[in-house]
Amino acid sequence: MNKRQIIIPGDVLSEDVSIAGDGTYVRDGKVCASLYGILSEHNKIRVVPLSGKYIPVRGDIVIGTVKEVTFSNWIVDIGSPYDGLLHISEYPRRINSEDMSKHLKVGETILTQVKELDPMMKVELTMRDRKLKPIRSGRIFELSPSKIPRLIGHGGSMISLIKKETNCSIIAGENGRVWINGDDCNIDFAIDAITKIEQESHIPGLTDRLSDFFEDAKSQKDETDEEYKKKNILDEILE
């Protein structure tokens, strides 16, 4: 099978059951695809979907919005069919039950982690880690959760490229929400780059194209700067 092949559910991928990975199932001793997506063969045979909803997995870092405050839990929308529950004891500090909505109001956005997940899909969240906190500045950008691995790239290569070029701090939640913090126009720039990734994630050679994208943007910026300078000089002369 050639690289980057598009796979349809039901396609037979291999006879070797031991290499069945995500997006596959075993039928009659053969590995079959269960998803519509792109074939990937690294150790295990997998089908990488091109779209789809976020299904929580234990340990995932996600960005959520507080939907409701109950007696001892915050109910958090994590962009999935299942709501997350953040118990009062999982808040970074010890707080009283009455003060819950003082610390996290309805509508507030938080960076949180999936602590536990049961077969009934009760999702327990935690914020007891230094990196987890309420998000009170910057912007949230939402893309399909299946594109997050592409946004991060091999060992974080893609995301660090965007960070470097835009001077923004970027945190990608596993649920498809991306927190971008920095200068307003830099955020716009970062969002342009992320949109490009989202649209072209299924086409190989993405990193190279993104580098080109940044180079183009830079040369354009230089041009506008020069024009601006010229205009200033002209204005001075006219005065």
Added chain:
Amino acid sequence: MDKPEKFITDGIRLDGRKPDELRPMKIEVGVLNRADGSCYLEFGKNKVLAAVYGPREVHPRHMQKPTTAVVRFRYNMASFSVEERKRPGPDRRSVEVSKVSREAVEPMIFTEYFPKSAIDIFVEVLQADAGTRTAGINAASVALADASIPMRGLISSCAVGKVDGELVLDLMKDEDNYGEADMPVAMTPDGEITLLQMDGNLTKEELKKALEMATEGCKQIYKLQRDALIERYKKDIEEHKEEVELAEVVAESEETIIESTTDDTDEVGGLHNE
């Protein structure tokens, strides 16, 4: 149109098809951007639009199942889809079609992966010309794949009927209205049947023959569904073919280096730099 005297003359049907020939089918994937998956399908003069949402929260809550997802299928005919204006809204026929269509696609979905959630399928018939339920099932199956819902395989569906005492594949309107039998079938690529209905009379031998014809028809439709799904992303990949090949050469030489470095890095990039 009144009943024609003869449906088949010299082995050619009213619309110029052979007895075992399907009407032309056109499939477009991902036509609705607010749906999780969608498909527009033309099957002869039939025009249907399928949209899939989910897995998502179940409303009303009492419908949810603790261990599996619920699959809901709504087949609806637009009031302008037939010659005489149809009263809008569900009726006895569309409730039945919705039920059998749901039962045709549900066994292919891995519902156990999404407990307490719902997968909603909407099929809207924009223009009808016999065989809308088969067109709806074909479209729904493609839309489900487009929504990246895990499935055992695609479902293909077509009808076999009897006119002038002869079995014919994929009835058109007049053949359906004045024919002797109509039998819609839906099946997996392996030939496992998930829907079989019959209107009219067929003998035992005829039924066997009809099933064989339907299997042949479904195979052809499966190919079209497959091609439509592949076509959707193939264009983009082909447009960038030169870059891709170049990138692949580079990637292959780099692969060994990359793989050794990826193992110890955090999947959620960005956090470690904070």
